[in-house]
Amino acid sequence: MKNYVVYANRNGERFNSTEYETGFLRFLYHTFIGRLFLKFFASKLVANASHWYMNRRMSMKKVKKTIEKHNIDMSLYDLENPKCYNDFFLRNLKELKFDNNPNSFISPCDSKLMVRTISDDLIFTVKKSEYNVKEILKNDELAGEYKDGLILIFRLTVDDYHHYIYIDDGTKTKNVKIKGVLHTTQPIAIHSRKVYHQNSREYTILKTKNFGDVIFMEVGAMCVGKIENLHQEHEFKRGEEKGKFQFGGSTIILFVKKNVVKIDDDIIKNSNDGIETIVKVGMKIGEKMVD
Numbered sequence: 223m224k225n226y227v228v229y230a231n232r233n234g235e236r237f238n239s240t241e242y243e244t245g246f247l248r249f250l251y252h253t254f255i256g257r258l259f260l261k262f263f264a265s266k267l268v269a270n271a272s273h274w275y276m277n278r279r280m281s282m283k284k285v286k287k288t289i290e291k292h293n294i295d296m297s298l299y300d301l302e303n304p305k306c307y308n309d310f311f312l313r314n315l316k317e318l319k320f321d322n323n324p325n326s327f328i329s330p331c332d333s334k335l336m337v338r339t340i341s342d343d344l345i346f347t348v349k350k351s352e353y354n355v356k357e358i359l360k361n362d363e364l365a366g367e368y369k370d371g372l373i374l375i376f377r378l379t380v381d382d383y384h385h386y387i388y389i390d391d392g393t394k395t396k397n398v399k400i401k402g403v404l405h406t407t408q409p410i411a412i413h414s415r416k417v418y419h420q421n422s423r424e425y426t427i428l429k430t431k432n433f434g435d436v437i438f439m440e441v442g443a444m445c446v447g448k449i450e451n452l453h454q455e456h457e458f459k460r461g462e463e464k465g466k467f468q469f470g471g472s473t474i475i476l477f478v479k480k481n482v483v484k485i486d487d488d489i490i491k492n493s494n495d496g497i498e499t500i501v502k503v504g505m506k507i508g509e510k511m512v513d
Contacts, residue, residue, distance in 0.1 A: 227334075227498070228496070228497045228498070229334045229492075229497060229498040229499065229500055230488075230492050230497050230498070230499055230500065231499075231500045232488060232499065232500070232501075232505075234488065236497065272469075273448070273468070273469075276306060276307045276308045276311070276468075276469045277306050277307075277308050278306055279305055279306055281306050281307035281308075282304065282305070282306060282307065282310075284307050285304065285307055285310045288310070288380055292379075292380055292381035293381070294381050296313075298315060298316060299313040299314060299315060299316060299383075300313070300314045300315070300316045301313040301314070307469065308468060308469055311380075311384060311468070311469045312384060312385075312466060312468065313383075314385070315383055315385075315503075318387070318461065318503065318504065319504055320387065320460065320461040320503070320504025320505075321504060321505065321506040322460065322461070323506070324390075324391075324431070324432050324460075324510075325432065325509050325510040326506040326508075326509055326510075327389065327433060327478075327483045327485075327506070327507055327508035327509060327510065328389050328390075328460070328504050328505060328506055328507065329376065329389075329501040329502065329503055329504065329505045329507050330376065330386045330387050330388070330389050330438070330464070330474055330476070330503065331376055331378060331382070331383070331384075331385075331386040331387070331474055331503050332378065332382035332383040332384075332501070332502050332503050333376035333377055333378045333379075333382055333474065333500075333501055334376075334377045334378075334379065334498035334499065334500055334501075335374060335375070335376050335377075335489060335493075335498060335499045335500075335501045335507065336374075336375045336377070336493050336498050336499075337372060337373070337374050337375075337485050337489055337490060337493045338372070338373050338375075338493065339370065339371075339372060339373075340355055340368050340369055340370060340371050340372065340373050340477070341369070341370070342354075342369070344373070346373065346375060348375065348421065348441055348473050348475070349421050349441060349473060351420055351421055353420070355368065355373065355477070357420075358423070358439070358475070359425065359437070359439075359477075360400055364437070367435075367479065368437070368477045368478070368479055368480075369480070370480040371477065371478050371479040371480045371482070372476075372477070372478045372483065372485065373475060373476070373477055373478075374475065374476040374477075374478070374485075374507075375473065375474075375475050376473060376474040376475070376476075376501070377473050377498065378467065378472045378473065378474070383503055384466055384467045384468075384472065385463055385465070385466040385503075386440075386463070386464050386465055386466065386467075386474055386503070387460075387461050387462060387463055387464055387503060387504065388428065388458040388459065388460060388461065388462050388463075388464050389428070389430065389433070389436070389438075389460065389476075390428070390430035390431055390432050390433055390436075390460050391430065391431040391432075391458065391459050391460050392428055392429050392430040392431050392457075392458060393428075393429050393455070393456065393457045393458070394426045394427065394428050394429065394438075394453065394455065394456050394458060395426050395427045395429070395455065396426065396454045396455055397424050397425070397426045397451055397454060398424065398425050398426065399422075399423075399424045400420075400422065400423045400424070400425075401422055402420055402421050402422040402423075421441050421442065422441070422442050422449070423439055423440060423441045423442065423449075424439065424440050424442075424449050424451065425437055425438060425439035425440070425475075426438055426451075428458075432510055433478065433482050433483060433510060434478075434479055434482050435479065436476055436477065436478055436479075437475075437476065437477035438464070438474070438476060439474065439475040439476075439477070440465065440467070440472070440473075440474055441472065441473040441474070441475065442467065442472055448467055448468035448469065448472075449465065449467060449472075450465050450466050450467070450468065451464065451465035452464060452465050461504060481511055482510070482511060483508045483509070483510060483511060484508055484509055484510075484511050485507060485508040486506070486507055486508055486509075489501075489507060489508075
């Protein structure tokens with residue numbers, strides 16, 4: 223089965239990406255028996271085995287194929303003598319550039335970005351799971367503070383830089399970790415809400431100098447998130463590294479309160495058309511709204 227994803231760059235060029243859902247994946251996610259097997263494949267045992275392999279020299283054979291398939295410009299990265307796939311995956315940029323204008327709202331990462339207005343009936347998809355804001359935060363009171371604000375979903379793919387940064391100066395609260403949950407016995411929900419699993423995730427509140435309280439959430443794999451945040455409570459600077467993702471799909475979500483940020487028009491237009499926008503770490507994606 224083919225799933226078509228449309229995204230655009232900041233110059234307005236559009237691209238079609240084909241994501242194949244194999245028969246095995248359809249079996250795992252869309253049948254009752256398959257979801258019982260899914261519990262095993264999503265277990266720590268399998269996740270740890272994958273992590274072990276990606277940190278062994280034998281995994282290096284995947285690196286060249288990945289670079290060629292995704293047309294990755296390795297001249298941008300500082301990577302000498304990688305010993306395993308994860309060394310490649312966690313490659314560092316030679317130079318991290320970011321917009322230092324205090325009124326510029328910047329991207330925390332390389333990704334494909336979708337922006338939505340937060341409402342009670344908003345449903346969004348992250349890594350094969352569907353959520354509303356209360357469900358993904360598991361905190362109704364906190365979710366209520368961001369009603370009519372913005373949710374920014376940054377979907378990272380293998381060609382992206384997998385480190386992420388702070389978007390402004392400020393201080394942060396402790397990290398809140400939410401374990402992944404697998405509901406293998408619930409009714410199949412192919413044509414309605416996919417509630418049979420939720421991913422591991424972690425969030426903190428950034429008390430920023432220019433944009434108020436922004437929720438910064440990382441979403442990782444279902445059972446082993448592979449999220450590596452560098453700090454708990456911390457005073458940070460714009461452009462400072464916040465953390466990184468190890469191998470495995472990854473997403474960053476920002477929640478911004480109402481009337482704080484105006485997202486750039488091209489990103490809003492693309493999002494309204496169901497199109498993701500390619501953004502780079504540190505790139506301006508919006509600006510502070512002036513009273």
